[in-house]
Amino acid sequence: xxxxxxxATPLLWLTATVGVFELFDTLSKRFGRxxxxxxxxxxxxxxxxxxxATxxxxATYKAATFPLSFLLGPAVVGLAVPIWAERARIRRLAMPIxxxxxxxxxxxxxxxxxVLALFGAPREMLATIAPRATTTxxxxxxxxxxxxxxxxxxxxxxxxxxxxAMVATPLLNLLGVRDYRARxxxxxxxxxxxxxxxxxxxxxxxxxxxxxxxxxxxxxxxALLSVVALMV
Amino acid sequence: MLRxxxxxxxxxxxxxxxxxxxxxxxxxxxxxxxxxxxxxxLVPRERPTLTVVAAWLTAHLAVMFVPxxxxxxxxxxxxxxxxxxxxxxxxxxxxxxxVVTALVFRWALDRxxxxxxx
Numbered sequence: 001x002x003x004x005x006x007x008a009t010p011l012l013w014l015t016a017t018v019g020v021f022e023l024f025d026t027l028s029k030r031f032g033r034x035x036x037x038x039x040x041x042x043x044x045x046x047x048x049x050x051x052x053a054t055x056x057x058x059a060t061y062k063a064a065t066f067p068l069s070f071l072l073g074p075a076v077v078g079l080a081v082p083i084w085a086e087r088a089r090i091r092r093l094a095m096p097i098x099x100x101x102x103x104x105x106x107x108x109x110x111x112x113x114x115v116l117a118l119f120g121a122p123r124e125m126l127a128t129i130a131p132r133a134t135t136t137x138x139x140x141x142x143x144x145x146x147x148x149x150x151x152x153x154x155x156x157x158x159x160x161x162x163x164x165a166m167v168a169t170p171l172l173n174l175l176g177v178r179d180y181r182a183r184x185x186x187x188x189x190x191x192x193x194x195x196x197x198x199x200x201x202x203x204x205x206x207x208x209x210x211x212x213x214x215x216x217x218x219x220x221x222x223a224l225l226s227v228v229a230l231m232v
Numbered sequence: 233m234l235r236x237x238x239x240x241x242x243x244x245x246x247x248x249x250x251x252x253x254x255x256x257x258x259x260x261x262x263x264x265x266x267x268x269x270x271x272x273x274l275v276p277r278e279r280p281t282l283t284v285v286a287a288w289l290t291a292h293l294a295v296m297f298v299p300x301x302x303x304x305x306x307x308x309x310x311x312x313x314x315x316x317x318x319x320x321x322x323x324x325x326x327x328x329x330x331v332v333t334a335l336v337f338r339w340a341l342d343r344x345x346x347x348x349x350x
Contacts, residue, residue: 044301065299074240076261078286080268095344104333112325119317136297141259151303186334226257
């Protein structure tokens with residue numbers, strides 16, 4: 001098999017993606033999982049550079065890495081498992097969860113879309129940023145459903161997670177919110193999985209509430225935006 | 233193991249079918265997640281393997297969205313035109329959401345669930 005043919009097999013880009021990610025993941029561990037060392041943040045430009053250097057189109061790359069992106073679906077379905085495991089706590093904290101979830105989901109959508117609209121962005125961009133607080137696979141699915149750009153939505157979500165994970169501790173200290181349940185839940189709503197990972201580093205209860213916030217927000221934001229999409 | 237994978241795939245497939253047949257604009261996978269919750273509630277039993285499989289998938293979410301993020305390669309125009317707006321809106325929205333959610337949760341905790349311990 002010659003080199004050109006090898007560039008065309010799915011195996012090459014699949015291996016490159018997992019390999020590059022694994023490299024940056026190892027580095028991220030070495031830096032104590034600092035949000036700025038998030039492996040996606042570094043794998044993405046590296047792979048883009050590799051595509052540009054080899055003159056490979058995104059369509060080719062996307063087709064080759066399909067097995068990897070396909071797993072996002074079952075992973076989203078699997079979020080039901082931690083929610084189910086937390087059902088006793090959800091029942092006890094029903095009111096705080098429902099109220100904070102509603103307030104957080106609406107605040108996130110309205111503030112993101114509102115500020116971006118001030119910059120004169122078109123509908124396509126507003127649809128891209130609207131699900132920015134959900135976990136990435138949900139944000140991509142919702143963005144494409146609303147006529148946005150899934151790739152851009154993925155990067156916005158990632159960036160939001162990094163920002164949320166970095167500022168949560170100092171910002172919530174400043175506000176005097178000491179309760180780990182409130183802190184964890186807020187980080188999960190505002191900064192999904194990256195925020196939850198950070199919350200687990202701080203406190204186990206905060207981590208559990210953050211995962212719960214992330215999973216519930218994925219459903220609520222997707223549902224809210226579906227309703228909005230029907231109306232506009 | 234296979235049974236846990238089958239359950240996840242079946243829920244996703246059912247979610248896709250509901251999505252296409254009813255025109256509900258929720259993504260199929262999100263509907264699938266709700267269906268799995270219903271299944272877990274209807275057929276209650278210990279599911280250690282499902283827990284392991286779901287935890288494995290969730291722990292490796294990050295690598296799964298790399299292919300989508302690489303799609304940025306085709307988004308140069310949008311980024312150069314709206315990059316600043318996207319940056320400002322994302323930072324502002326993330327901070328405000330953190331503050332609002334934490335304050336509402338704490339307020340509701342004091343008001344409705346004073347007895348619950350962390």
